[in-house]
Amino acid sequence: MAALYPAHFKISTVIRPNILALQPYRCARDDYNQGTLLDANENAFGSSIVASASTDVLPDELKETLSMNLHRYPDPSHPAIKERIASLRGLSGADQVFLGVGSDEIIDLLIRVAVVPGGTEKILTTPPTYGMYAVCAQVNDVGVVKVPLELSGARGEGGAHGRFSANVEQIKQAVVADPAIKLIFLCSPGNPTGTLIPLASIRALLEFHEFKGIVVVDEAYIDFAEDVQGSSAASLVEQYANLVVMQTLSKSFGLAAIRLGIALAQPPLIQILSNTKAPYNISTPTAHLALSALSPESIARMQSVVSGLVAGRTALIAGLSELAPFGVGPVIGANDANFVVVPILARPTGAEGAQGAPDSVRAHAVYKTLAEERAVVVRFRGHEPGCAGCLRITVGTEAENTEVLEKLKDVLGEM
Structure with missing residues (x-):
């Protein structure tokens, strides 16, 4: 041997x-x-x-x-x-x-x-x-x-x-x-x-x-x-x-x-x-x-689905970037998985809407409100090291990605 x-x-x-x-x-x-x-x-x-x-x-x-x-x-x-x-x-x-x-x-x-x-x-x-x-x-x-x-x-x-x-x-x-x-x-x-x-x-x-x-x-x-x-x-x-x-x-x-x-x-x-x-x-x-x-056929199907999810990940990241005025920070990590992690920042203040620091209290409130009042469930990760104020959002179908972006915008606008 x-x-x-x-x-x-x-x-x-x-x-x-x-x-x-x-x-x-x-x-x-x-x-x-x-x-x-x-x-x-x-x-x-x-x-x-x-x-x-x-x-x-x-x-x-x-x-x-x-x-x-x-x-x-x-x-x-x-x-x-x-x-x-x-x-x-x-x-x-x-x-x-x-x-x-x-x-x-x-x-x-x-x-x-x-x-x-x-x-x-x-x-x-x-x-x-x-x-x-x-x-x-x-x-x-x-x-x-x-x-x-x-x-x-x-x-x-x-x-x-x-x-x-x-x-x-x-x-x-x-x-x-x-x-x-x-x-x-x-x-x-x-x-x-x-x-x-x-x-x-x-x-x-x-x-x-x-x-x-x-x-x-x-x-x-x-x-x-x-x-x-x-x-x-x-x-x-x-x-x-x-x-x-x-x-x-x-x-x-x-x-x-x-x-x-x-x-x-x-x-x-x-x-x-x-x-x-x-x-x-x-x-x-x-x-x-x-x-x-x-089986070979199922593996090919898996790879096709993965390609669709990766494209959805790109679109989701682009959509989250458009929510910056509402207090969504840039996505963190290198985005090699089927989810993204974004920090929720302190509510914008002042005439120019200056962004605050990552805000775990606000992020947790957003997480709870999305789940309990909007029927959209993401994951609060704000207590993890390096993830202050962060939500983890799984890449869904095109319709699900659109829904989470719309409802996240609505909730952030309220708090």
């Missing part, structure tokens, strides 16, 4: 000893999945769901689901799905792919396999970022070290957008100062920043010999980036043993309801996640839909 790269990384020192020694639960379907199956204590008479009950008729879209042998446990490994994902992301095989119940299961699993609970060992995050990293850390009783993203380009100066970037040098300093950090979580494109982290920055952390742990790159929004193949850390997986890339079918594929998360990594790490997960974590209906979504 070839030596793992980089040389300073040893999986045996990163993964908890009890996990390395774990004898994984062996599912009935790991051995056989055809024939007269009397090995898993399933209900041989089938599902108890009937086509009609009282006056409720089963919806047509669920009838196909009932034909999927729901009384049988699902495939525990789903190799066909993994092969399609590996092909889509330019990897050499299914053994570099892990499937989870959304990315959240993968985040939790990574913390559980690598970080000893009790608060001594830690993860590192780069706020503003996805909140589940810290939530899973707290659930697992591990510490969190925070190295905030840098915001360059003052908002409002010549109309320039603020740009978030990972402070690689500060991250390096943090892991040197605290060797108990086992995982670095990077969100790229960021949530809520919408900003890609350059592959050069990710490489710098993977190569940093003082950090013996794993770099986790969360790419939930990667398909909305301009150059997906050139921007994705998936291109680094086959080189770096200390890298995990997370992706999902929730965003670009439009399948948030089926909860299918993806981890891409070298086989030893994938095997550890597989040994630790729940035995049948991906349901049969989820697997069926995921396999369909990863």
Whole structure:
């Protein structure tokens, strides 16, 4: 077996000893999945769901689901799905792919396999970022070290957008100062920043010999980036043993309801996640839909939809810029995702309508009024570092984008 790269990384020192020694639960379907199956204590008479009950008729879209042998446990490994994902992301095989119940299961699993609970060992995050990293850390009783993203380009100066970037040098300093950090979580494109982290920055952390742990790159929004193949850390997986890339079918594929998360990594790490997960974590209906979504025709459809959303993002940003007289500041971030983040400024004052600073109180009031009185729901992010006064607005359909702009203008005009 070839030596793992980089040389300073040893999986045996990163993964908890009890996990390395774990004898994984062996599912009935790991051995056989055809024939007269009397090995898993399933209900041989089938599902108890009937086509009609009282006056409720089963919806047509669920009838196909009932034909999927729901009384049988699902495939525990789903190799066909993994092969399609590996092909889509330019990897050499299914053994570099892990499937989870959304990315959240993968985040939790990574913390559980690598970080000893009790608060001594830690993860590192780069706020503003996805909140589940810290939530899973707290659930697992591990510490969190925070190295905030840098915001360059003052908002409002010549109309320039603020740009978030990972402070690689500060991250390096943090892991040197605290060797108990086992995982670095990077969100790229960021949530809520919408900003890609350059592959050069990710490489710098993977190569940093003082950090013996794993770099986790969360790419939930990667398909909305301009150059997906050139921007994705998936291109680094086959080189770096200390890298995990997370992706999902929730965003670009439009399948948030089926909860299918993806981890891409070298086989030893994938095997550890597989040994630790729940035995049948991906349901049969989820697997069926995921396999369909990863067909060539569906991937082409996804890419077409993404193009439409990117065009809508451009139009939404243009529309928000026209609301500057009402106190909407320039969009922040680099806009590589399917949302935009804008600061709501203090109410314009004076004859010339001079703009104030980002105003979280006003932004929160706008958020509440939009939701409760105008039936338009956006996300208040004003308490995140670097996001004072900010609202996060998902790119919708053309009609939805028009609606949010019109109603945002109306609400701002009232407060």
